Amino acid sequence: MIESLYLxxxxxxxxxxxxxFFFTTLSAxxxxxxxxxxxxxxxxxxxxAVRVVGRKVxxxxxxxxxxxxxxVWVILAWLGLFLLYSSNPEMITNSSGRVANGWERLYFTGYTLxxxxxxNFKPVSGVFxxxxxxxAFFGFVFFTSSMTYFISVSSAVVTKRTLVKSIYNLGKNPEEIAHNFLSLDSSYTYQQFLALQEMVDRHAVNHHAYPVVHFxxxxxxxxxxxxxxxxxxEAFSILLGSDDAENLHQELKPLRSALTNFIQTLDTKFSSSLPKIKNSVDPSFFNYSEKVQQNTDLESRRKILQRLLKSEGFGWEDVV
Structure with a gap:
């Protein structure tokens, strides 16, 4: 009976x-x-650990x-194969024919994977x-696929950090970013929009294929x-609500749409990992024009972004 349960x-x-394993590493x-x-x-x-040690974690x-x-993948594969071997323990013996005990079957499982x-131990039935x-073949595929997967994740992380650095170089708060866009030559601004849209879209694709990048x-x-x-x-919200930036509105929409899709993906795919918030931010906290604050899309965007901020230990006061 116990052998059947092991099996x-x-x-x-x-x-x-x-x-x-295969869905996570190969399906993208x-x-x-x-x-x-x-x-x-x-x-x-x-x-x-961050609450105990600090942000360096x-x-x-x-x-x-x-x-x-x-x-966890290694431990579960090891455990599953060990239980399979334990369903008929007489089928694993050493070189002199002695039946392997529990620890020896565990050892045999490890070096098989x-x-x-x-x-020095071997199976003695055709099935085993x-x-x-x-x-043994799965073990080879497991480790090679894992390394390939982690290399792809590393590449996606580089893309993410490039996006972060590009945004940071635009300004240190939303109003500064909006002002910098308005002060630039229009053709250069359009190029910036296109470059940012490409990076946001690439990161969104990587984020979907390799969700561990989120962490x-x-x-x-x-x-x-x-x-x-x-x-x-927030800078784009300012620009879309500004009369001075009307000439940028049409060119800004594709990038704003890319950001919207990414934010919505965060909400649907990572809802369980993003912290909960009790209250959404008061609109009066943002010192923007009334036209900007009347944007009906702002509240839902800010709720998701607020949860994302909290996941990295920030609040809206750090944004503005």
């Missing part, structure tokens, strides 16, 4: 972890449920989440020989996406 549990765990469609759950849990650990945020996901092929061969934050405020993204979005 069923092992098969279920292996199916789930294999699906989760986000994270499956195991990776997503681990990332949320890891993020909460980091947020707790954010420098290790994405790395910690990535390593936690990889560790790691493709070491030490050979095939299983061992399959999971790569920084200790220094100037390097944080939430702060700079909120400043840029």
């Amino acid at each position: 069923a549990a092992g098969i279920i765990i292996l199916i789930l972890v294999i699906y989760d 469609s986000g994270m499956s449920f195991i990776a997503n759950g681990v990332s949320i849990f890891s993020d909460r650990l980091i947020q707790f 954010y420098n290790y945020h994405g790395l910690f989440v990535n390593l936690m996901i990889l560790s 790691s493709t070491l092929g030490i050979g 020989e095939i299983v061992t061969s399959l999971f 790569y934050t920084q200790a220094k405020a100037k390097n944080c996406l939430s702060l700079n993204l909120a400043r840029l979005d």
Whole structure:
């Protein structure tokens, strides 16, 4: 009876972890449920550490989440295969024919998955020989695919930091960014809009394909996406509500639309990982013209951005 439970549990765990691994690393469609759950849990650990140690912990945020996901995949695959071998323990023996005990089966499972092929223990049934061969091959695919995935994530992180730096260089608050756009030559401003739109769209695509990029934050405020993204979005609200910028409105709309799509993606895909807020910000907090504040889209945008800001330890007072 217990052997049947080991067999069923092992098969279920292996199916789930294999699906989760391949969906997350190869589908370019986000994270499956195991990776997503681990990332949320890891993020909460980091947020707790930030409250205890300080903002410098954010420098290790994405790395910690990535390593936690990889560790859980390895542990689950190891556990599932161990349970599978334990469903018929007589089928794993050492070179002299002695049946492996529990620790030895655990050891045999580890070197099978790691493709070491030490050979001091071996399966003695045809079924387990095939299983061992399959999971030795899976171990090879697992580690090579993981490295490829992490290289892609690193590239996406570089894109994210390039976007952050580009926004930061435009100004240190929304009004400064808006003023700088108005003071530039119109043709140069259009080029800036196009370049920013391309970077926002690229980051949005990377964000969807590799959601772990969301957790790569920084200790220094100037390097944080939430702060700079909120400043840029508020600057565009100022420009769209300004009579002086009417000539920019048409060219600004595609970039504003790209920002809108990205903000909405954050709300739908990362709602469970973004902190909850009790009250939305009072519009009177922003010293903008009445025409800007009448924008009916502002409240919903600010709610999402406020949650994003809070996830990196900021508030609206840091934006303006």
